Amino acid sequence: MIRSLWIAKTVLDDQQTNMDVISNNLANVSTNGFKRQRAVFQDLMYQTLRQQGALTSEQTLLPSGLQIGTGVRPVATERLHSQGNLSQTNNSKDVAIKGQGFFHIQLPDGSDAYTRDGYFQRDQHNPLVTAGGFAVVLTIVIPENALKYTISQDGIVSVVTLGNSEPQQVGQLTLTTFINETSLENIGENLYLETNSSGVPVETAQGVNGAGLLYQGYVETSNVNVAEELVSMIQTQRAYEINSKAVSISDQMLQRLMQL
Template sequence: MICSLWIAKTGLDAQQTNMDVISNNLANVSTNGFKSQREVFQDLMYQTLRQPGALTSEQTLLPSRLQIGTCVQPVATERLHSQGNLSQTNNSKDVVIKGQGFFHIQLPDGSDAYIRDGSFRIDQDNQLVTAGGFAVVPAIVIPENALKYTISQDRIVSVVTPGNSEPQQVGQLTLTTFINETRLENIGENLYLKINSSGVPVETAPGVNGAGLLYQGYVETSNVNVAAELVSMIQTQRAYEINSKAVSTSDQMLQRLMQL
């Protein structure tokens, strides 16, 4: 009876964690470049009450094993890197990646990070930066007197300045791909860090080595499927209720035993 209480308790904890993940997905339904997560569970520790082949009191061999599971636990959160929808903004500073890849940026401490959100801005030093103010790598400086600038699908950043009718190239936007992008570490602000299991970052041009293409004037919306998340929320709520019922039922059975 004590086992059933403990098993149900781990079920409650697991479903609470799952609800936290779902809530975070829904909270970021309007976050550009956000990638939804899903919780992964596994069963743990089995209590073996009898083994197949053991002798019974009648000196016969038992044909099957008798095991009772003792708990469940969350073991991972997997980030789903499916493509979000492309939303047209008509803002020349917005760039979307259609396909695989990340923009390479530099954090204030000099370390590297990666981002899908291409809502770029121009800072006080005329440098191309993310909405959070992180500089693009390699650095791209837009002339202060630039009338307009364009970004081609294959990464070329060009500007038109007064007195020059022909666009002038001022930089190139490269993309970074990973052999296992689901293992990238998310640190908030739409940023990812590489870790050993994500593989070595591969800098490449758009449209090369499996990398996507760039489209100016668009942003990538969150890939959260609201309907699917709401269904998952209902399933999680029901699973939580069932485990809660298991706790109360086990408690009632214990009370009945104590009255014998």
């Protein structure tokens, strides 16, 4: 087989992967707290036809060798945790993070998850739950007779209860940080899981160890830039077209060779 056929085939596969990632980014442009991904690629092994520094028949050293690449492969989809814009909702249950950190979530099986999506609601058992109904893990207790509560930028929670119009501090809403947040595992529903590469979760107060600040009445929007994704889509499409042409030309060369 002509080597160029295989090389072009690997590029077609990779550009399809790249297009899948871009499409998923665009699909989540309106998803609260969504973090865009980018595909990471790596060249495949090389066939060495002439070694660098080898001795020639004239007893000289070759300054450069002859190596032919064999294509490319995807090695990772990196999630980019850059800050999304804050959108005002005027809903007191909504909380946005500006800076690093995640909200700590408890799944139905008791395991831990983490999210940047601060669109919260309340149910009969928990003062704060995600849009999917998962409970936000709180180190504070909000009284059942609380009429309203406020959350300051540094996470201090104050409540006004029935019969007492003066706000009373009940604790602090903390954030969870990771030493390598790009290695968190995304499981859907805006949730992430800890992995061996992410490091252990560290509960910390706002403004400490890089943790961000909280903004009540706001949600963090997706960090997807539509214009950038469309440009990447065009580049991916062009790369796919060029390598499709390479497959066609290689096929013609192979046919011509078989006719000799």
